[in-house]
Amino acid sequence: MDARYDHELARVWQLVAQLSEQLAINQNVTATLQSQVDALKAEAAEAGHNLRLRRFNTDISKETFESELERTSAQIIIENQTLLHENKQLASLLKEYETTVETIMNKFRNHAIAAQQHEHTLTRHYETLLASREQQSQSTDLTAHTNMARSFHRLSYHLRNLIQTLAGEDPDARPPHEEDLLSLVQKLESLPLPSSDWAVEREVEIARLNAENDMLRQALGI
Incomplete structure (x- = not known):
């Protein structure tokens, strides 16, 4: 999904770059045509002035002068109309490119916002x-800890009975009270949640109990 978004963003940026480049070219062409129109207007004014001078400085008939003047004026008018038409077309094209760029940027912004919202939702x-x-x-670790505590409690009870029996004493007939176990469970549940060192502490406790078990076996000659 991210790869597709990146590909679409790359295509949008490439299209924006192309449109911006074409827009700059059109602006340069428009400026060039405008300067040509101004130059033609200046040439037309100068040509009219030269024709007036020629009318008075050369020996030509009135009909020839007026015919040449009309021909030159018509040519200048046609060139001016052509340039004005091209200028209008370029202005329309420029406006169209600006609208297209604005539309693409709006879509790009909406796409970027949607992609950002999607990313936040996934996060x-x-x-x-x-x-x-x-x-x-x-919760699973706490349950396992509670069950282990109960097992240790029962093991301790049976070991005490065994030691008392070997010592000639009467073993404790009553089993561990359920209230004691519940109290132990409540104490365990009231403890803070296990930290990252809980596994290490559990291993140390197991090692200590194993050592005590070994000592009891040695004392009993097992």
Whole structure:
């Protein structure tokens, strides 16, 4: 999905660059044509002035002078009309390019906003999933810790009974009270959530219990 967005953005930027380049070319052409129109107007004025001078400085008939003047004027008018028509076409084309560029930029902005909102939505979704999984993992660890504590409690009870029996004492007949276990569970649940060092602490506790078990075996000659 991101690759497709990047490809579309690259195409939009390429089109904008091409339109901007063509727009600059059209502006230069328009400026050139405008300067040519101004130059032709100046030439027309100068030609009329020269024709008036020629009328008085040369020996030509009135009909010839008027015919040449009409021909020159008609040619200048045609050239001016042609330039004005081309200028209008270029102005219309320039306006069309400006409208196209504005439309493309609006679409680009809308596309960028939509892509950003989509990215934020995905980010929030994955953050929610990660938080939910982390909470489930912590709950599972706490349950395992509670079950382990109960097992250790029962093991301690049976070991005490075994030691008392070997020592000639009466073993404790009553099993561990459920209230004691519930109290232990509540204490465990009231503890802060396990930190990153909880696994290390658990390994240390297991090692300590194994050492005590070995000592009991040695004392009992097992």
